Amino acid sequence: GENVEQHPSTLSVQEGDSAVIKCTYSDSASNYFPWYKQELGKGPQLIIDIRSNVGEKKDQRIAVTLNKTAKHFSLHITETQPEDSAVYFCAASPPPGNTGKLIFGQGTTLQVKP
Amino acid sequence: DADVTQTPRNRITKTGKRIMLECSQTKGHDRMYWYRQDPGLGLRLIYYSFDVKDINKGEISDGYSVSRQAQAKFSLSLESAIPNQTALYFCATSDLSGDRGKRETQYFGPGTRLLVL
Numbered sequence: 468g469e470n471v472e473q474h475p476s477t478l479s480v481q482e483g484d485s486a487v488i489k490c491t492y493s494d495s496a497s498n499y500f501p502w503y504k505q506e507l508g509k510g511p512q513l514i515i516d517i518r519s520n521v522g523e524k525k526d527q528r529i530a531v532t533l534n535k536t537a538k539h540f541s542l543h544i545t546e547t548q549p550e551d552s553a554v555y556f557c558a559a560s561p562p563p564g565n566t567g568k569l570i571f572g573q574g575t576t577l578q579v580k581p
Numbered sequence: 582d583a584d585v586t587q588t589p590r591n592r593i594t595k596t597g598k599r600i601m602l603e604c605s606q607t608k609g610h611d612r613m614y615w616y617r618q619d620p621g622l623g624l625r626l627i628y629y630s631f632d633v634k635d636i637n638k639g640e641i642s643d644g645y646s647v648s649r650q651a652q653a654k655f656s657l658s659l660e661s662a663i664p665n666q667t668a669l670y671f672c673a674t675s676d677l678s679g680d681r682g683k684r685e686t687q688y689f690g691p692g693t694r695l696l697v698l
Binding site for chain 1: 585612614616621622623624625626629631639640671673675677684685686687689690691692
């Protein structure tokens with residue numbers, strides 16, 4: 468079955484710097500890759516996603532890139548702010564398609580220092 | 582997300598006890614999921630349901646059972662709790678019939694923190 472590996476497990480950056488979180492997946496047939504943000508005491512919330520027919524997607528300060536050949540995708544946060552501090556999860560949607568199942572990575576705790 | 586509620590929010594129980602975690606949603610979504618979160622392991626799928634009559638095992642279903650009492654309610658039971666079931670449990674929903682770009686989006690509840698002594 469699908470397996471998703473996420474790195475690093477923790478990341479500390481200065482406010483204003485960029486942060487990059489990387490994930491690899493094992494099943495080349497996976498076709499949907501979301502990123503979720505979990506703030507303290509809350510459930511995860513979708514922040515951005517990308518499909519296998521797209522190489523990059525941006526939404527203001529966040530972007531996601533996908534390399535299907537290498538089976539990895541990354542989250543990029545620019546101009547980080549203290550409110551970006553949270554746990555971030557990547558995920559992949561394994562085949563068969565349209566099941567709604569997601570396989571999550573292990574999570575990355577991002578700390579943005581003021 | 583206030584549209585997905587979980588009860589209780591915190592629970593302490595003893596080994597061998599049967600407990601039930603409940604999830605309710607007002608989003609009108611057809612699909613519901615139960616995950617557990619452990620440090621360093623991320624979110625792992627326990628069970629998922631596409632509708633009231635369709636229940637499926639996830640990655641780690643052993644020791645758990647579920648009931649989809651209605652479209653809006655999905656309960657997770659631990660028949661005989663053990664300490665390694667201590668974790669943070671999340672319920673989530675998604676909408677197969679929704680906007681094409683949002684069908685896979687999962688909406689999570691606030692979580693239930695369970696401690697098994």
